[in-house]
Amino acid sequence: MNKSFLNQNLSFLLIGMVTTLTIETSIIPxxxxxxxxxxxxxxxxxxxxxxxxxxxxxxxxxxxxxxxxxxxxxxxxxxxxxxxxxxxxxxxxxxxxxxxxxxxxxxxxxxxxxxxxxxxxxxxxxxxxxxxxxxxxxxxxxxxxxxxxxxxxxxxxxxxxxxxxxxxxxxxxxxxxxxxxxxxxxxxxxxxxxxxxxxxxxxxxxxxxxxxxxxxxxxxxxxxxxxxxxxxxxxxAVPKVLPTVKAVIADISGSNVVLNKGSGDGYRVGMKISIERVGKEIKDPETGKVIRRLTTPIGMVELHDVDQSSSVGKILSGNGFTIGDIASPVQ
The missing domain is CATH 3.40.50.10610 (ABC-type transport auxiliary lipoprotein component)
Known part of the structure; x- marks a missing residue:
């Protein structure tokens, strides 16, 4: 076989292989x-x-x-x-x-x-x-x-x-x-x-x-x-759990109260909240830090509007609520 003919065909074969490989390697998932x-x-x-x-x-x-x-x-x-x-x-x-x-x-x-x-x-x-x-x-x-x-x-x-x-x-x-x-x-x-x-x-x-x-x-x-x-x-089907974070009253307007906690802490529409008045704070005698608050229930509200960081509830019972009263989810 003619040597130049063999070299020419070998060159074409090599170029075709390299071209094909280049296309394959460009598709990397x-x-x-x-x-x-x-x-x-x-x-x-x-x-x-x-x-x-x-x-x-x-x-x-x-x-x-x-x-x-x-x-x-x-x-x-x-x-x-x-x-x-x-x-x-x-x-x-x-x-x-x-x-x-x-x-x-x-x-x-x-x-x-x-x-x-x-x-x-x-x-x-x-x-x-x-x-x-x-x-x-x-x-x-x-x-x-x-x-x-x-x-x-x-x-x-x-x-x-x-x-x-x-x-x-x-x-x-x-x-x-x-x-x-x-x-x-x-x-x-x-x-x-x-x-x-x-x-x-x-x-x-x-x-x-x-x-x-x-x-x-x-x-x-x-x-x-x-x-x-x-x-x-x-x-x-898993039942909703009550939030473990308590809120406080941030505002009062007529029969509605605004709380400083919302859906980000598990509060949701329809939840009932116990409003409690702090009667006594007990402090650690060594650090001075409050370790317990003794509260008395004074009323109940039901949430009807909740966003990420706040909740609005309608007063169901009680009166005389003030800003800073504690709000504890009960059901």
């Missing part, structure tokens, strides 16, 4: 899927109040990837989960600062194994209906390579996959019962290619393991949210 659309309930006051504990990762045989990406804890996974819950606009999610304050007060860590009984206790202190306990069951990077040769040209490639699996249990804070379980998995994939001509290398290789794991985590979370939506009737 490193962008997370759009989270599932969850329709918000019509009345914000009826949203289920949820607290999300840090995910447990004790089931992982090698948690190094998790620790490297999320700074030594699984809080990064729970943060992604919280953000997705908030974005869904279906649930009212407790802020991490309030959760951490309760955990510190009860001498409980922010991560690790938590049983349903302990989760229910934490939830009651936060005034939420449901606490979500999550576990990371897979958090791995897997790499696979392949190659073939023709006319002195060797074409190789490496596929990197990030695999993440999560499961979540929803605990009714009133009963301590697990009312729902959901599992979700996600995969982040990247393909790199190499071309070798008579021992000379060329091609593309990148290292995006952290980004791939984040993408896979988001996909796993979205999968769980889809499962939660299918089982939403179980969550909706």
């Amino acid at each position: 490193v962008k997370a899927n759009t989270p599932p659309q969850i329709v918000a309930q019509a009345n914000n006051d009826e949203k289920i109040r949820i607290a999300v504990l840090d995910f447990d990762y004790s089931a992982l045989s090698n948690p190094q990837w998790l620790l490297n990406i999320f700074g030594g804890t699984a809080s990064g996974v729970s943060d992604i989960f919280v953000n997705r819950l908030v974005d869904s606009e279906k649930y009212r999610v407790i802020e991490r600062s309030r959760l951490n304050a309760v955990l510190a007060e009860q001498n409980l860590g922010t991560s690790g194994r938590v049983d349903p009984s302990t989760a229910a206790q934490i939830g009651r202190l936060l005034g939420v209906e449901v606490v979500l306990i999550g576990s990371v069951t897979q958090f791995d990077i897997q790499k696979q390579g392949s190659s073939f040769g023709l006319f002195g040209v060797s074409v190789g490639g490496q596929t990197t996959e990030a695999l993440v699996s999560l499961n979540v249990r929803a605990v009714n804070t009133t009963t301590g019962e697990i009312i729902m379980g959901a599992e979700g998995s996600g995969v982040g994939t990247q393909k790199d290619d190499q071309v070798y001509v008579l021992g000379m290398g060329g091609g593309t290789t990148t290292s995006n393991e952290g980004k791939l794991l984040s993408v896979a985590t988001q996909k796993a979370v979205d999968s769980i949210l889809s499962e939660m939506e299918k089982k939403n009737d179980r969550l909706a």
